[in-house]
Amino acid sequence: DGGITQSPKYLFRKEGQNVTLSCEQNLNHDAMYWYRQDPGQGLRLIYYSQIVNDFQKGDIAEGYSVSREKKESFPLTVTSAQKNPTAFYLCAILRVVGGLSYNEQFFGPGTRLTVL
Amino acid sequence: SQQGEEDPQALSIQEGENATMNCSYKTSINNLQWYRQNSGRGLVHLILIRSNEREKHSGRLRVTLDTSKKSSSLLITASRAADTASYFCATDQGGSEKLVFGKGTKLTVNP
Numbered sequence: 001d002g003g004i005t006q007s008p009k010y011l012f013r014k015e016g017q018n019v020t021l022s023c024e025q026n027l028n029h030d031a032m033y034w035y036r037q038d039p040g041q042g043l044r045l046i047y048y049s050q051i052v053n054d055f056q057k058g059d060i061a062e063g064y065s066v067s068r069e070k071k072e073s074f075p076l077t078v079t080s081a082q083k084n085p086t087a088f089y090l091c092a093i094l095r096v097v098g099g100l101s102y103n104e105q106f107f108g109p110g111t112r113l114t115v116l
Numbered sequence: 117s118q119q120g121e122e123d124p125q126a127l128s129i130q131e132g133e134n135a136t137m138n139c140s141y142k143t144s145i146n147n148l149q150w151y152r153q154n155s156g157r158g159l160v161h162l163i164l165i166r167s168n169e170r171e172k173h174s175g176r177l178r179v180t181l182d183t184s185k186k187s188s189s190l191l192i193t194a195s196r197a198a199d200t201a202s203y204f205c206a207t208d209q210g211g212s213e214k215l216v217f218g219k220g221t222k223l224t225v226n227p
Binding site for chain 2: 004031033035040041042043044045048050058088090092094095103104105106107108109110112
């Protein structure tokens with residue numbers, strides 16, 4: 001998991017409530033990503049940010065929002081507009097070696113969100 | 117969009133046997149990567165192969181890439197029970213810093 005922290009590991013919320021998932025990194029990397037994973041499925045990109053104060057939508061951004069006010073932090077808010085929010089959420093950073101990016105990503109441990 | 121598709125979806129073998137997983141993709145790539153995920157955990161990067169490479173080794177892992185067939189394989193030799201996990205291939209989108217993941221192969225190695 002390296003220097004990427006996601007908290008909490010398990011999160012329970014009532015339907016209709018917004019909830020914010022935390023992702024913090026101390027690796028000084030610029031690019032950060034949020035993925036959603038459903039059982040037996042691969043990862044789908046929600047949002048990503050390549051630099052502070054800038055972010056782009058991924059493939060399934062509807063019902064989610066993000067902010068990138070600091071390099072170290074990229075929180076994801078699951079809003080009440082997300083129709084099926086129960087899933088495993090993974091945060092990742094892009095690994096850069098010697099100033100070159102090879103798209104290799106380091107992942108946090110994930111947060112399992114259950115909406116009741 | 118699902119770029120990489122792994123095959124088989126599930127694989128069960130005995131300890132000591134080799135495990136082979138395949139990945140097919142649709143568009144041109146700069147590189148292809150394989151990741152491993154233990155149950156309920158984050159993904160761990162295993163190996164990256166560039167589009168101009170055909171084969172790469174890392175310990176008990178061997179990855180091949182055939183860009184003409186848009187496919188890759190991951191071979192784990194002399195498997196161990198600790199290799200039990202899901203394995204995903206991921207491709208870039210022609211130089212983008214985004215990755216597209218397949219649905220994964222769930223490998224079970226029986227002791």
